[in-house]
Amino acid sequence: MKIGIIGGGSIGLLTASLLVKQGCAVTIYVRREEQKARINQNGILLLPDDTYFINAKLTSELNNEDIFIITTKQYQLTGLLSTLKKTKAPLLFMQNGMGHIDDIKSIEFNQTILVATCEHGAMKIDDKTVKHTGKGKLNLSLFQGNASLYNDVAKLLAGEDFPINLAPDWYEILAKKLIVNVVINPLTSIFRVKNGSLTENPHIEAIAKQTCMEASSVLGLDPEEEWANVRRVIRLTKNNESSMYLDTKRNRETEIEAISGYLLNHANGEVPFIQFAYHAIKSIERLERRDLVDD
């Protein structure tokens, strides 16, 4: 079964090398010619010292594959989805947030669609080098389509380095992860702190908890249960800098639209803390770019 992985970011590189390691046939699709060339020449280096030779192509050169695993950011899906619809292959989406769910629904795919939340920690060092910073599992769920295909894919992907958890309810795993993300990502970026500070500092914790309450209410989950889950993830990742914090530090576009933006779009009542943080991140994105121009 030929696997196409779309996206050459940290999760794309990590997934590609872990699947090759356990014997899968993998092609990785990237946006830039330069990254394609480097991977084809040197393979992917999974630190400290495992190199995996993997066929790399441009996203514009999509082959027939038996399944596509889409690891790009949600804001990079535009344009890609209609191409994927034409392939008729099953698709596995691994984006943060839930913005991609709206995107997927708007396309009306006919093929089997899986979604997953990824608990692996990964850091991209350069175009062909990735560090596996935290072992986790992939929570895999059927969004629509063929249930036996879903089981086949799970068996195909599962391995010692790539454990799979079959999650019966796609909405629940994405919603729970979204709540974690809407608390941790914007707040660590605004306050420029590691994850652990969110509960070590009682004033940030007050903001974090209120944000969790608002998000749980939008998504219809139990606020206290989700707050316990958010606190657990904060404890487990207390020494990490969140992906959004790293993005704002490095003046890169953030995933704020897929995370806070999704909740603002789907809120029926008032969600002022999510709204404040949303505007704060959007303004930081603009300020950082202004700084770049000024420099």
Added chain:
Amino acid sequence: MKIGIIGGGSIGLLTASLLVKQGCAVTIYVRREEQKARINQNGILLLPDDTYFINAKLTSELNNEDIFIITTKQYQLTGLLSTLKKTKAPLLFMQNGMGHIDDIKSIEFNQTILVATCEHGAMKIDDKTVKHTGKGKLNLSLFQGNASLYNDVAKLLAGEDFPINLAPDWYEILAKKLIVNVVINPLTSIFRVKNGSLTENPHIEAIAKQTCMEASSVLGLDPEEEWANVRRVIRLTKNNESSMYLDTKRNRETEIEAISGYLLNHANGEVPFIQFAYHAIKSIERLERRDLVDD
């Protein structure tokens, strides 16, 4: 008429030197022996090159004065107010925010009380040096007591360098200034920007406007009128760094309690944007101190 100025910060030093310049008899009261000694030895230097010799004493050595002008921060009033009650002298309070109004009410003063908002810009360079960064006026109002005494004080203080505006409604001048402060001070500190960015960046502006709406509602003023006023002040001070931004930069205690804290205490409905910013500043105060300890 002997004037006692309490507080050796930027506004205390500026007020003392401007009043001495126009011939008033002034004693300045400060907290630290070191500042007292420096002022007694060298006078106050009003940059670029005017030196005014002024009698300095410690706040613990309060003399009889014909009026006290209190220029300390609101959070430094504790303990001072009961001493001032005993002097029976008229008192003029020049604090930011409205936290001092609650403090004054709790003491039940018998003497004449004036309050003022100060439009002068001042920057303290060192214990005896101050820079007059923006000429403005003092909006002076009677809070309680003798109206003819109020007029006498206004005449005494008024001068070319110290213009006085007699404001008939003390609540209105303090409330309008408080709205300006609750927008400009916390938001410039959170986003680490000069005042002008609050309206140049549309996402910070959305937060600023919503904050102004909440504050106007708590204080019973017209939201659109106050937003126009806040925008006007932001334009006039666009190149300035707010006092709270400077305080957070320098790891000093901020005036957040007198500003946002006052509004949280007096709100009947929900004021989530003010609440978010309040917790944000309180957490920054703690984070900065932690950084100091870590270094």
